Amino acid sequence: MSAAVATPYMIHPARVVARRTETEGIYTFTLQFVDPELRRSYAFRAGQFNMLYAPGVGEVAISIVSDPTEPQLIEHTIRIVGRVTGVMARWKVGDIVGVRGPYGNGWPVEEAHGRDVVIITGGVGCAPTVGVINYIFRRREQYGELHILHGVKTPNDLLYRERFDEWRRAPRTKVYLTSDRPDKSWHYRIGVVTELFDELDVPSSSIVMMCGPEVMMRMAARSLLGKGIADDSIYLSMERRMECAVGLCGHCQWRQSFVCKDGPVFSYREARELFRVSGI
Amino acid sequence: MNEMLRLAKAGLDDLIAVLRQEGYRVFGPVARDGGVTFDEVNATSDLPVGMRDAQEPGCYRLVGGTPGEIFGVVNGAGSLKPFFFAPEEPLLEVKRVGKSFTVNEVAPPARRLAILGARACDLAAIAVQDRIFLHDRFRDTHYAARRKDTFIIAVNCAHAASTCFCLSMKTGPQATSGFDLALTEMDEAFVVQIGSAAGEAIIAKLALDAASGDEVADARARIEECATQMRRHLDTSDLPRLLYDEAENSRWDEVAKRCLSCTNCTMVCPTCFCHTIVDQEEIDGNMSRRVRKWDSCFSLEHAHIHGINFRPKIQNRYRQWLTHKLASWIDQFGTSGCVGCGRCITWCPVGIDLTEEVAALRATAGQR
Numbered sequence: 128m129s130a131a132v133a134t135p136y137m138i139h140p141a142r143v144v145a146r147r148t149e150t151e152g153i154y155t156f157t158l159q160f161v162d163p164e165l166r167r168s169y170a171f172r173a174g175q176f177n178m179l180y181a182p183g184v185g186e187v188a189i190s191i192v193s194d195p196t197e198p199q200l201i202e203h204t205i206r207i208v209g210r211v212t213g214v215m216a217r218w219k220v221g222d223i224v225g226v227r228g229p230y231g232n233g234w235p236v237e238e239a240h241g242r243d244v245v246i247i248t249g250g251v252g253c254a255p256t257v258g259v260i261n262y263i264f265r266r267r268e269q270y271g272e273l274h275i276l277h278g279v280k281t282p283n284d285l286l287y288r289e290r291f292d293e294w295r296r297a298p299r300t301k302v303y304l305t306s307d308r309p310d311k312s313w314h315y316r317i318g319v320v321t322e323l324f325d326e327l328d329v330p331s332s333s334i335v336m337m338c339g340p341e342v343m344m345r346m347a348a349r350s351l352l353g354k355g356i357a358d359d360s361i362y363l364s365m366e367r368r369m370e371c372a373v374g375l376c377g378h379c380q381w382r383q384s385f386v387c388k389d390g391p392v393f394s395y396r397e398a399r400e401l402f403r404v405s406g407i
Numbered sequence: 408m409n410e411m412l413r414l415a416k417a418g419l420d421d422l423i424a425v426l427r428q429e430g431y432r433v434f435g436p437v438a439r440d441g442g443v444t445f446d447e448v449n450a451t452s453d454l455p456v457g458m459r460d461a462q463e464p465g466c467y468r469l470v471g472g473t474p475g476e477i478f479g480v481v482n483g484a485g486s487l488k489p490f491f492f493a494p495e496e497p498l499l500e501v502k503r504v505g506k507s508f509t510v511n512e513v514a515p516p517a518r519r520l521a522i523l524g525a526r527a528c529d530l531a532a533i534a535v536q537d538r539i540f541l542h543d544r545f546r547d548t549h550y551a552a553r554r555k556d557t558f559i560i561a562v563n564c565a566h567a568a569s570t571c572f573c574l575s576m577k578t579g580p581q582a583t584s585g586f587d588l589a590l591t592e593m594d595e596a597f598v599v600q601i602g603s604a605a606g607e608a609i610i611a612k613l614a615l616d617a618a619s620g621d622e623v624a625d626a627r628a629r630i631e632e633c634a635t636q637m638r639r640h641l642d643t644s645d646l647p648r649l650l651y652d653e654a655e656n657s658r659w660d661e662v663a664k665r666c667l668s669c670t671n672c673t674m675v676c677p678t679c680f681c682h683t684i685v686d687q688e689e690i691d692g693n694m695s696r697r698v699r700k701w702d703s704c705f706s707l708e709h710a711h712i713h714g715i716n717f718r719p720k721i722q723n724r725y726r727q728w729l730t731h732k733l734a735s736w737i738d739q740f741g742t743s744g745c746v747g748c749g750r751c752i753t754w755c756p757v758g759i760d761l762t763e764e765v766a767a768l769r770a771t772a773g774q775r
Binding site: 133134135136137138139140161182183184185186208209221222223225366367368370371373374375376377378380382383385388400404405406407 | 498499501503506507508509510512539540543544545546547548549651654655680681682683684685686688692695697702704709710711712713714715717718719720722723726727730731735738739
């Protein structure tokens with residue numbers, strides 16, 4: 128190819144340097160580019176994602192959970208849900224896999240400086256929020272109080288239970304957990320996630336970052352607006368089918384936005400109208 | 408460059424010959440399987456001379472036209488899109504090397520392409536696709552390589568199919584940009600307009616005379632006549648707002664009862680750009696090609712992720728297509744995604760007409 132600029136679809140080999148099992152079906156891989164030049168030049172922001180490639184099988188969009196100050200070692204937490212991630216589940220230390228990225232806009236971590244931060248997740252764990260929580264803990268003095276809210280259906284859906292317990296013990300941090308179908312092991316709140324929002328007492332200057340089922344985010348946003356938080360201080364990470372990550376394949380369209388290149392993080396001000404209509 | 412030239416009908420063979428001498432492969436409309444398709448042409452006789460197309464919603468027929476008329480057929484199912492945005496093409500080759508692998512870009516085949524008979528609406532569609540693939544944040548190098556150095560001979564429309572509505576979309580019937588040469592067909596000759604330095608260089612080899620004032624007037628009158636023939640119209644006033652506000656209009660349920668979600672409209676659309684990329688592995692397992700294929704927002708998989716389909720119903724998918732085409736496309740790319748070629752109307756197996764759907768939404772605005 129004579130073109131000076133490579134195709135945006137170009138994939139780069141990277142080595143699996145660590146593999147950790149989070150729970151059954153969820154693994155965290157640490158990757159390092161094989162090309163030393165790329166290792167030096169690669170940089171990303173909190174909340175961005177990469178396209179990970181299982182050679183000969185296919186690509187999936189996976190958010191980066193490690194810290195942007197260490198871009199040489201890139202961590203991804205992958206939930207095994209389909210054909211491609213099924214192959215990724217077998218990745219071992221030393222394997223060479225494919226990566227291209229980073230893509231997307233990331234979380235508003237600068238805008239959040241000096242403010243109380245509310246992180247809301249729901250359903251089965253949400254890697255993008257784990258990334259931003261880690262990010263804030265590494266720069267704890269730059270942020271106000273941290274509130275982490277997480278609602279699950281059953282206690283089995285709660286991943287990273289030890290991490291939640293660890294965050295709970297940290298200063299200036301509150302963790303709110305709830306389950307609507309608890310068992311004996313559950314010693315947190317019982318009820319649906321919306322009840323957590325009633326419990327939340329934060330100043331209207333707070334900034335919110337959330338990720339999870341759209342119905343949960345919609346209810347959360349409504350409750351947060353009621354607490355006087357502005358719609359452009361409420362951010363949500365959207366999930367859509369992403370195949371190209373560069374705004375060309377068309378799959379991740381959400382009315383006027385391409386979730387891959389215009390998101391995945393949107394303010395509620397941008398999302399509000401779309402949340403009213405189903406099937407967009 | 409503003410001077411209009413006269414090319415006798417018989418001279419079209421000379422123009423094709425000159426292009427071939429210059430190393431171009433010349434593609435034009437060719438009658439095949441009851442329609443026209445763009446294929447390689449060596450002479451005027453390869454073109455659908457003396458034919459016309461009769462188009463209606465869900466219906467296409469080639470019929471007899473004016474003897475000797477070379478460009479009587481307005482269009483077929485195929486636009487110019489496949490020349491630049493290939494329906495299927497390998498993008499990357501992934502080769503296993505020991506425990507690692509290498510990735511190489513697969514360059515599109517080198518070729519010098521001349522397109523004869525490009526209509527104004529289809530040229531407008533190329534401009535739309537250029538905006539997406541060449542002038543967005545990420546540049547598609549495969550599209551760029553195919554698009555480069557193509558010689559385009561436009562033909563101004565003298566007839567409108569019943570499904571045409573380029574006037575509403577302000578894209579035709581006269582080609583105003585994006586061509587090297589533009590022809591307007593008359594009874595005995597063409598009036599030739601030069602659109603680029605490359606066009607000027609080619610036409611200079613034919614040593615043509617200037618067209619007379621009468622001929623230029625005749626050519627203009629034929630284009631104007633075409634405009635008056637146009638039966639279909641799309642009221643584009645405040646269209647994005649209408650489609651956004653009417654996202655829950657009951658008309659979507661109504662159209663979904665007719666729509667088969669077959670993807671035909673997206674396949675014949677000259678601007679639809681959705682695609683998917685799949686791995687095609689060699690049988691020995693040592694090499695895999697990342698192959699791009701056209702995709703459609705009407706397919707069930709289009710908005711599907713594990714456990715969730717964001718557009719499970721046909722009404723969701725038809726609304727996505729129409730709203731994207733006429734509204735959100737403008738937000739995304741500063742231009743409508745519709746050029747008024749009418750193909751989606753003709754090639755819809757049940758004859759759904761987007762101009763009718765928009766009119767119905769307008770008439771029933773506010774109805775849930």
